[in-house]
Amino acid sequence: MARQICILHANCQGEPLAAALSASPDFAAAYAPRVYLNYARQAIPQEDLDACGLFLYQHLGPEWGPLASGELLARLPKDCRSLCIPNMFFRGSWPLWSGAPGFDYRDIYLDHLVDLGLPAADILHVYLRTSLAAKYDLAVLLEETIETERKRQARTPVAYFDFVLERFRTQPLFLTVNHPGPDLIAHAAAGILAELGCAPMADGFALPPEYLAFELPVHPQVAEAYGLAYGGPDATYNVYGRRMRFEQYAAAYTDCRLRGLTDFIGYLLAG
Numbered sequence: 119m120a121r122q123i124c125i126l127h128a129n130c131q132g133e134p135l136a137a138a139l140s141a142s143p144d145f146a147a148a149y150a151p152r153v154y155l156n157y158a159r160q161a162i163p164q165e166d167l168d169a170c171g172l173f174l175y176q177h178l179g180p181e182w183g184p185l186a187s188g189e190l191l192a193r194l195p196k197d198c199r200s201l202c203i204p205n206m207f208f209r210g211s212w213p214l215w216s217g218a219p220g221f222d223y224r225d226i227y228l229d230h231l232v233d234l235g236l237p238a239a240d241i242l243h244v245y246l247r248t249s250l251a252a253k254y255d256l257a258v259l260l261e262e263t264i265e266t267e268r269k270r271q272a273r274t275p276v277a278y279f280d281f282v283l284e285r286f287r288t289q290p291l292f293l294t295v296n297h298p299g300p301d302l303i304a305h306a307a308a309g310i311l312a313e314l315g316c317a318p319m320a321d322g323f324a325l326p327p328e329y330l331a332f333e334l335p336v337h338p339q340v341a342e343a344y345g346l347a348y349g350g351p352d353a354t355y356n357v358y359g360r361r362m363r364f365e366q367y368a369a370a371y372t373d374c375r376l377r378g379l380t381d382f383i384g385y386l387l388a389g
Contacts, residue, residue: 126151127190142307143317204274206292213263228371250339251343256343
């Protein structure tokens with residue numbers, strides 16, 4: 119029997135989830151996954167929608183126009199199964215992260231210090247050696263992201279956020295704010311498979327190498343404040359093929375900003 123098309127309309131989590139779902143013999147026998155990146159506004163051809171047997175999607179509101187979830191669901195065959203899947207995001211280890219445009223992996227405190235016009239040595243001294251807790255209420259920032267993510271989880275029947283809250287202090291579940299690591303991808307995939315009535319994953323799965331290329335370093339003071347078992351001053355992180363301590367990463371961020379560069383990823387890749 120020919121496999122049906124399974125469309126995953128998702129962000130960067132789509133490819134890893136497709137790999138994990140395909141480790142289920144039931145899913146692999148029934149579906150051929152095709153990932154369309156929602157944040158890149160990739161159009162889904164009507165012929166793929168017409169042939170779709172399973173539509174897995176991260177919710178997008180009406181502001182997304184023709185790519186809004188409601189619009190796409192209306193274009194599917196009446197017998198096509200659909201499931202809203204997790205859109206996993208968590209600022210728990212990075213409370214100073216910002217999604218403001220113009221620079222990758224923004225840090226609101228580092229940006230503030232750079233924008234004051236301070237020299238690099240002073241920026242890094244203040245950022246690394248003085249109290250973050252004196253400047254920011256870290257407990258409130260954690261509660262804010264927890265509240266936001268509970269609302270996000272409410273859109274999907276696949277529970278994942280309790281798993282995050284139970285474990286984020288003992289293990290790094292995310293590589294960045296929106297890149298779940300292997301354990302969380304596996305957990306979400308298991309929940310999706312259960313909703314679909316498919317057998318669990320039979321074996322391991324491999325995450326795409328480009329997905330694993332960057333681990334956002336954790337400020338040691340954040341690790342201490344939240345009681346994280348990781349993220350200490352001597353911890354190292356994979357930063358596009360190089361191991362870096364947080365202090366080195368902060369210095370690179372500062373240097374890139376002071377040079378007036380906006381492509382921080384390109385800066386890090388150039389090494």
